[in-house]
Amino acid sequence: xxxxxxxxxxxxxPIGIFDSxxxxxxxxxxxxxxxxxxxxxxxxxxxxxxxGNKSRDFIIxxxxxxxxxxxxxxxxxxVIACNSITSNALEIIKDKFKRKILIFDxxxxxxxxxxxxxxxxxxIIATPATIYSNFYEEKIRSxxxxxxxxxxxxxxxxxxxEKGTDMKIIKFFLKNYLNRIQSIDAILLACTHYLFLxxxxxxxxxxxxxxxxxxxxxVQEIKNKLEEKGLLCIHPSWNNYNIFYTSxxxxxxxxxxxxxxxxxxxxxxRTLI
Ligand code: DGL
Numbered sequence: 236x237x238x239x240x241x242x243x244x245x246x247x248x249p250i251g252i253f254d255s256x257x258x259x260x261x262x263x264x265x266x267x268x269x270x271x272x273x274x275x276x277x278x279x280x281x282x283x284x285x286x287g288n289k290s291r292d293f294i295i296x297x298x299x300x301x302x303x304x305x306x307x308x309x310x311x312x313x314v315i316a317c318n319s320i321t322s323n324a325l326e327i328i329k330d331k332f333k334r335k336i337l338i339f340d341x342x343x344x345x346x347x348x349x350x351x352x353x354x355x356x357x358x359i360i361a362t363p364a365t366i367y368s369n370f371y372e373e374k375i376r377s378x379x380x381x382x383x384x385x386x387x388x389x390x391x392x393x394x395x396x397e398k399g400t401d402m403k404i405i406k407f408f409l410k411n412y413l414n415r416i417q418s419i420d421a422i423l424l425a426c427t428h429y430l431f432l433x434x435x436x437x438x439x440x441x442x443x444x445x446x447x448x449x450x451x452x453x454v455q456e457i458k459n460k461l462e463e464k465g466l467l468c469i470h471p472s473w474n475n476y477n478i479f480y481t482s483x484x485x486x487x488x489x490x491x492x493x494x495x496x497x498x499x500x501x502x503x504x505r506t507l508i
Contacts, residue, residue, distance in 0.1 A: 251305030258427030259316025287362025322370030361425035399488035
C-alpha cells in the first residue's frame with residue numbers, strides 16, 4: 236500500500252510540481268521562498284509544449300503520466316502548476332490519485348480567496364485550452380455573481396515566452412490582446428507562463444489594474460494544508476537537491492530560468508516518461 240493511503244508520509248519527502256514548461260517555475264520559486272526546507276521535483280513537459288492549443292484528451296493523457304511519475308518518486312504532494320492542465324484534467328487526476336497523493340492546483344485556491352469581493356470587473360487571460368474549458372468562469376460565477384468577467388484566450392503567447400522570444404516582440408504581441416480588455420479593476424494571469432510578464436502587464440495598465448497574486452495565494456494554501464497534515468518539512472536538509480526534469484533536450488532558456496530562480500542545489504535533467 237502506498238504511504239499516503241496508510242497516512243504515514245514523511246514530511247521530508249519531495250513535492251512534485253509540473254507544467255508544460257517554464258511557467259510552473261514561478262510557483263516552485265514561491266514554494267521555496269515560503270517553505271525553504273522542502274525538496275522539489277519539477278517536471279516540464281517541454282516536448283509537448285504548448286498544452287494550451289492541445290485537446291482535452293491529450294492534456295489528460297500526458298498530465299496523468301506526470302502524476303504517475305511523481306507517485307513513483309514517492310512525492311508527498313503534487314502541484315499542478317498549469318492552468319491548462321487544471322482546467323481540463325484536474326477532476327480526472329483527482330479521481331485516480333486523490334487517495335494516493337495530496338493534490339494542489341493553481342485555480343481552486345484563487346477562486347476560494349475573498350479577493351474577488353473587492354472587484355466589480357475582472358479580466359482573465361489564458362491559453363485557449365483554459366478559456367474554452369470554461370472552468371474558471373463557471374467556478375467564479377458560482378461563487379461571486381456580482382462580477383463582470385472578461386475572458387480572453389491568447390494563442391501562442393506561452394510558446395513565445397517558453398522560447399525566450401525578445402521582450403519587444405512579446406510586448407507588441409501582448410499589447411494587441413490587452414487592448415481588448417479595458418476598464419477592468421483586476422486581472423488574472425491564468426497561465427503560469429504569463430507570470431513572467433507581470434511587470435509588462437502592470438505597465439500596460441499604468442498600475443491601475445490589480446494583478447491578482449496567484450503564486451502567493453496558491454502557496455499559502457499549500458503551506459496551510461501541509462502544516463495541517465504534519466507534512467511541512469521543518470528541518471533544513473542541506474544535502475537535498477531540487478531536480479528539474481524536461482521531456483525534450485534542455486533549452487538554454489529553461490536552464491537559465493532555473494539557475495536564476497534557484498541558484499544552489501539543483502540538477503537539471505532530460506527524462507522521458
Ligand atoms: N503554463 C501553462 C498554463 O498555465 C500552459 C502553457 C502552454 O503549454 O500552453 O496554462
